Amino acid sequence: MNGRDLVDALGPELLALLRSAGRIELERFCLELDELELRIPLGAFAPANGRVPATPVPERPDQLLPAEYVPERYTYPGRIREVVLGATRRDGGSRGRSLTIGGAEAPAFSLFDRPVVNLPVIAMDVFDTRVPMPKALRAPFEEVRDDPAEWARLNVSRYGAKVITVHLLSTDPLIRNASPRDAAATVESVLQAVDVPLIIGGCGDPRKDADVFAEVAAMAAGERLLLNSVTLEMATAKTLEKVARAASEHGHNLLAFTGLELNDAKELNRRLYEYIPPDRIVMDLTTVALGYGLEYSFSIHERARHAALMGDAELQHPTISGSTNAWAAREAWMPMAPTYGGPELRGPLWEAATALSLLLAGVDIFMMSHPAAIGALRRMISALCAWPLEEVPEGHANDWVTAPLGGDA
Amino acid sequence: MARRSITETSPIEVYRLLPRTNCGECGEPNCMAFATRLVNRELALEACTPLAHPENAEALAALEALLAPPVRAVRFGTGDRQVTIGGKYVVSRHEFTYHNPTACAIAVDDASPREVLQDRVRSAARFSYNYIGRDLGIDAIAVRSTTGDPARFREAVETVQQACGLPLLLCSPDPAVLRAGLEAARDRRPLIHAADRTNWREMGGLAIEFGCPLVVSAPDDLAGLRSLTRTLGAWGIQDLVLDPGTFPGTGLARTLRNFARCRHAAIRGDDELLGFPLLGAPIAAFAGEEIDPVRCAFDEAIMASALLSRYADLLVLQGTAGWSLLPTLFWRFNLYTDPRKPVAVEAGLREFGSPDRNAPVLITANYALTYFTVESDIKAANLSCYLVVADTGGLSVESAVAGRYFSAAGIAEALAASGIADRVDHRVLVIPGLAARLSGEAAEATGWRVLVGPKDSSGLGPFLKEHWPPRPA
Numbered sequence: 001m002n003g004r005d006l007v008d009a010l011g012p013e014l015l016a017l018l019r020s021a022g023r024i025e026l027e028r029f030c031l032e033l034d035e036l037e038l039r040i041p042l043g044a045f046a047p048a049n050g051r052v053p054a055t056p057v058p059e060r061p062d063q064l065l066p067a068e069y070v071p072e073r074y075t076y077p078g079r080i081r082e083v084v085l086g087a088t089r090r091d092g093g094s095r096g097r098s099l100t101i102g103g104a105e106a107p108a109f110s111l112f113d114r115p116v117v118n119l120p121v122i123a124m125d126v127f128d129t130r131v132p133m134p135k136a137l138r139a140p141f142e143e144v145r146d147d148p149a150e151w152a153r154l155n156v157s158r159y160g161a162k163v164i165t166v167h168l169l170s171t172d173p174l175i176r177n178a179s180p181r182d183a184a185a186t187v188e189s190v191l192q193a194v195d196v197p198l199i200i201g202g203c204g205d206p207r208k209d210a211d212v213f214a215e216v217a218a219m220a221a222g223e224r225l226l227l228n229s230v231t232l233e234m235a236t237a238k239t240l241e242k243v244a245r246a247a248s249e250h251g252h253n254l255l256a257f258t259g260l261e262l263n264d265a266k267e268l269n270r271r272l273y274e275y276i277p278p279d280r281i282v283m284d285l286t287t288v289a290l291g292y293g294l295e296y297s298f299s300i301h302e303r304a305r306h307a308a309l310m311g312d313a314e315l316q317h318p319t320i321s322g323s324t325n326a327w328a329a330r331e332a333w334m335p336m337a338p339t340y341g342g343p344e345l346r347g348p349l350w351e352a353a354t355a356l357s358l359l360l361a362g363v364d365i366f367m368m369s370h371p372a373a374i375g376a377l378r379r380m381i382s383a384l385c386a387w388p389l390e391e392v393p394e395g396h397a398n399d400w401v402t403a404p405l406g407g408d409a
Numbered sequence: 410m411a412r413r414s415i416t417e418t419s420p421i422e423v424y425r426l427l428p429r430t431n432c433g434e435c436g437e438p439n440c441m442a443f444a445t446r447l448v449n450r451e452l453a454l455e456a457c458t459p460l461a462h463p464e465n466a467e468a469l470a471a472l473e474a475l476l477a478p479p480v481r482a483v484r485f486g487t488g489d490r491q492v493t494i495g496g497k498y499v500v501s502r503h504e505f506t507y508h509n510p511t512a513c514a515i516a517v518d519d520a521s522p523r524e525v526l527q528d529r530v531r532s533a534a535r536f537s538y539n540y541i542g543r544d545l546g547i548d549a550i551a552v553r554s555t556t557g558d559p560a561r562f563r564e565a566v567e568t569v570q571q572a573c574g575l576p577l578l579l580c581s582p583d584p585a586v587l588r589a590g591l592e593a594a595r596d597r598r599p600l601i602h603a604a605d606r607t608n609w610r611e612m613g614g615l616a617i618e619f620g621c622p623l624v625v626s627a628p629d630d631l632a633g634l635r636s637l638t639r640t641l642g643a644w645g646i647q648d649l650v651l652d653p654g655t656f657p658g659t660g661l662a663r664t665l666r667n668f669a670r671c672r673h674a675a676i677r678g679d680d681e682l683l684g685f686p687l688l689g690a691p692i693a694a695f696a697g698e699e700i701d702p703v704r705c706a707f708d709e710a711i712m713a714s715a716l717l718s719r720y721a722d723l724l725v726l727q728g729t730a731g732w733s734l735l736p737t738l739f740w741r742f743n744l745y746t747d748p749r750k751p752v753a754v755e756a757g758l759r760e761f762g763s764p765d766r767n768a769p770v771l772i773t774a775n776y777a778l779t780y781f782t783v784e785s786d787i788k789a790a791n792l793s794c795y796l797v798v799a800d801t802g803g804l805s806v807e808s809a810v811a812g813r814y815f816s817a818a819g820i821a822e823a824l825a826a827s828g829i830a831d832r833v834d835h836r837v838l839v840i841p842g843l844a845a846r847l848s849g850e851a852a853e854a855t856g857w858r859v860l861v862g863p864k865d866s867s868g869l870g871p872f873l874k875e876h877w878p879p880r881p882a
Contacts, residue, residue, distance in 0.1 A: 259812020
């Protein structure tokens, strides 16, 4: 008999007994139950005659009543798979080091009851062609915008990028329709310019991307690239198998992209399992900018992570966020009244806030652009991942109440 | 009788405790409909007037116990500016809609000259940003005593009250200072910050004397918080708010952990001593080692965003610049929408200006933000045109294209359903730039010529100037 049945069976009798009882004493009482909560709210059993006795005004206790706090530790049956990005020479690639993402055993940055398995990673964007971009976003990269290899080098040397995303937008049939071979040459030049792991972004056309990814996968065999991305549209266009087989054969990872819909994410993963080991799959559940639906991204990531930790193997993959999407919000880049500052301030804050929400929802790797946004997220990650937790800085407990503060006060 | 989570409470159970007279005084057709809306937290028990009759006392108490949120709802302020914080039922928003949006308070201090104080309060109270047809703004003012002087504090509270009608938090560890402020704000039911291990007797006394809710403060000490709420609860003080401390810089991990521990204990662990709203103080970013005010405001906004995601019911902020407030106010609004319903507008045909039979025909998604953005851009550019709003499941154009909610077939359906073909003589459709890749298929599916419009609707004016009327194909 489980707890609920027991309550149903005994409940009415207990209620009847309690109704006339002034106090309850349990003797030689043994209760062994899972998940039974017994709670007798004050006032729930008012005397049957309907008169509520006047409650006297309580006296002030003489001193603080003691109380303890014992943190509850929750464990989860599931675990997020680990995915390795980039391969070193020893592993058949040419990267200076590889990075592991995933491995979470509990919701991210919530109860902080165990060390973070693998630190969240930030990948910096490189675009292979000039696309319209807010000025504040492109300003830090103005001198390298026509050379993906230089751009990648700048990201690594000046901004300390640990991973580079090369967005092969030139392959878009609506932009330049560059050939797969040209795209592969671009990737090759970036591989030679920097030795960090790479993410390779396509143009979003399911046929063209398949051709490009297949070419790039073969050219960079063994490098453990992350191909960004494969979609259900590719399944419809019958190009999914081609990309998945190429990734599998040449030792790369796949990014499975779906639009804010967990059933789609699961379906796409199931299709991919036919071709590639699950520990080669990262999920992109879609990042929408703050103010433009970020809350849907936030909740879908929380739901996915929770389901994965509760044992849904089809969702036990690390997740990625294209946080540069934050710049799609006009509040990030538009000129506004003076109180709203310039886009060079608003934009990075928008990108950082978008990424931060998804960091708390458990995202493992971020594709970002603006150095100031990246700096803010890095500080956040290092503050949140310290183990054991940093002590409260001496003398900073509720300083804000009485301290004279700067700012615009 | 165990308290079950709100998502497990059945309307039938609630219905059984209602008067079942179907009197309609709550505005619902019958008691069952009322019960359903109660369980969905769309209506409150007070709407049922018969429940207030003495013979229903028992049922009312049982209903209150059944529907009580594990995190108490606490009110401060008065009248229509009153703010309710807490009243939470779940840890994550996807489990059940969050209620009572996090209140945002701007801090002022009693050392500021009167004019400075007035300006700051007025500009905070006036701050307003129109987002999806709503005005986002500030909910309260936190008056801090940095002088420690009761007379100065009293004056500051008076000045703030004259400058705006927003609810107040009165902040000082010194009961004598707070008394002066409370006397000045007697009719406004301010929130008192804060009772701690040393001053709880005096602070509790003030809360009782002035009938005000009270914050309890125990930085990084949850046992201390529980001890305080237990003690004050035993003294009959129930309207409490928890301040587990907000620590700048590397203290963020500890801050978030304490917030999560309080909320998990209250909701998953049924811990009544931690079942109170949480106060977060991103203002602490200004009390850390960083001194550059822009950097402090940036960090404050980031901290506010994190605390919103992690259960804060009330935030105390220092920065009043629009650029630092916007992300906070946006995220607060977003988190408290119903996660089960996308924020959508009705699909169908909209008319702007005075369109004739040669007017441009545009199409967009039915995500509220997308729609309102396009609408305001059309109006700003003074365009006469038709706008077909397609049902994209409440997703923006970009997400809807990616998720295949906005497709060539969908465009054809929306066009047909709108009846636009009868209103114009041409057959040219402008689709959003973000849906460019649908242009070929859309032309096939609709039989219309398709023009790819700008990626951002702010470009619609110049775009139409150049491309409309369309050159012959």
